[in-house]
Amino acid sequence: MRGRWRWLLPVAAIPFLGLLLFGLTRNPDFFPTPLIGQPAPDWRLETLEGDTLSLAELDGRVVVLNFWASWCVPCRAEHDVLMRTARTWPDDDVQVVGVVYDDSRPNAERFLRQLGNDWRHVMDPGSRTAIDYGVHGVPETFFVGRDGRVGAKHIGPVTWDVVQLYVDSLRNVAGAP
Amino acid sequence: MRTTSLILAIGALLLAVPGSAEAQEPMLPGEPTDDSAELTDPRAAELDARAADIAAQLRCPVCSGQSVLESNSAIAQEMQEVIRERLAQGDGEREVLAYFRGAYGDWIILRPRATGLNLLVYVLPAVALLGGGIWLFFALRRWSAGGASDAGRPTADGDTDGRSSGLDARPDDLSAEDEAWLQSSIGRR
Numbered sequence: 545m546r547g548r549w550r551w552l553l554p555v556a557a558i559p560f561l562g563l564l565l566f567g568l569t570r571n572p573d574f575f576p577t578p579l580i581g582q583p584a585p586d587w588r589l590e591t592l593e594g595d596t597l598s599l600a601e602l603d604g605r606v607v608v609l610n611f612w613a614s615w616c617v618p619c620r621a622e623h624d625v626l627m628r629t630a631r632t633w634p635d636d637d638v639q640v641v642g643v644v645y646d647d648s649r650p651n652a653e654r655f656l657r658q659l660g661n662d663w664r665h666v667m668d669p670g671s672r673t674a675i676d677y678g679v680h681g682v683p684e685t686f687f688v689g690r691d692g693r694v695g696a697k698h699i700g701p702v703t704w705d706v707v708q709l710y711v712d713s714l715r716n717v718a719g720a721p
Numbered sequence: 722m723r724t725t726s727l728i729l730a731i732g733a734l735l736l737a738v739p740g741s742a743e744a745q746e747p748m749l750p751g752e753p754t755d756d757s758a759e760l761t762d763p764r765a766a767e768l769d770a771r772a773a774d775i776a777a778q779l780r781c782p783v784c785s786g787q788s789v790l791e792s793n794s795a796i797a798q799e800m801q802e803v804i805r806e807r808l809a810q811g812d813g814e815r816e817v818l819a820y821f822r823g824a825y826g827d828w829i830i831l832r833p834r835a836t837g838l839n840l841l842v843y844v845l846p847a848v849a850l851l852g853g854g855i856w857l858f859f860a861l862r863r864w865s866a867g868g869a870s871d872a873g874r875p876t877a878d879g880d881t882d883g884r885s886s887g888l889d890a891r892p893d894d895l896s897a898e899d900e901a902w903l904q905s906s907i908g909r910r
Binding site: 575576577578579582585646670671672674675676677678679680681 | 782783795796799800802803821822823824825826828829
């Protein structure tokens with residue numbers, strides 16, 4: 545390359561390096577969901593106890609919808625946070641619902657016997673509900689407002705700060721009539 | 722996430738092992754099994770083909786380099802089942818893709834749509850190829866024909882970077898042909 549054009553090569557590399565640097569700041573495990581602000585996909589599923597539960601029944605409450613599995617290690621880590629969530633607010637205000645993802649009923653039940661169970665869990669045969677919600681893996685947690693719309697989604701184990709932030713902001717919004 | 726996909730992959734492998742409980746279900750003699758019915762019914766075969774076509778366009782949620790069709794993960798298998806169900810209910814390809822886009826966002830579509838910032842993915846390679854081609858064209862022309870004008874250029878110009886200092890001390894009795902060859906071989910480096 546001619547001498548007077550020599551500067552061009554490093555200059556051309558700047559946007560490329562910039563792009564790579566930008567990539568380093570991004571979390572590859574974060575997938576934006578188009579569901580925020582949309583009506584949460586409805587479901588009617590069998591609970592671990594054997595009766596049925598549907599999202600429509602929970603209209604007017606803030607719903608913490610947690611996709612989990614007994615084979616999922618981070619689910620173990622977040623379990624205490626969910627226990628605290630279920631304890632902190634009465635069920636008719638904030639309802640925690642676990643959706644068992646790609647797991648068997650006995651395994652799910654054993655997991656809950658070991659770690660405690662203070663809320664309701666539904667089985668999701670064929671992962672239909674997980675696919676409706678665009679779940680990539682577990683744990684993933686959706687925060688549904690009183691109006692039945694998705695307020696927020698958290699990927700990975702929830703922390704108490706996250707739960708408090710989302711639940712409080714959704715509790716303060718007036719619900720559906 | 723990585724652990725999750727690993728476990729899913731192992732799970733999928735286990736499910737793929739032949740002789741699973743499902744395969745051992747007792748069958749009534751003479752009654753056609755589901756499998757053979759699917760193989761013989763042309764409508765079911767067409768549905769499978771259309772489902773596979775759609776599955777190939779969707780990104781597997783736990784193994785993002787693969788399509789839903791290629792992946793053996795449990796979730797991808799279940800997504801294929803969803804596609805088949807929706808097609809059987811009368812949905813078209815567009816509706817099925819829209820359903821998955823509504824749940825997972827544009828991310829789920831393997832081939833980025835040629836709009837907005839995505840357009841760069843399609844335009845940049847063409848621009849780079851064209852730019853490189855133009856540059857190469859002029860560079861080749863200079864290397865082959867423009868040899869004479871470069872011949873006496875001293876290294877101080879910075880052009881040859883001092884690497885060809887040995888060649889600058891060239892003998893005076895070089896033929897024009899040798900000169901051209903020399904120039905082209907410098908250029909090739």
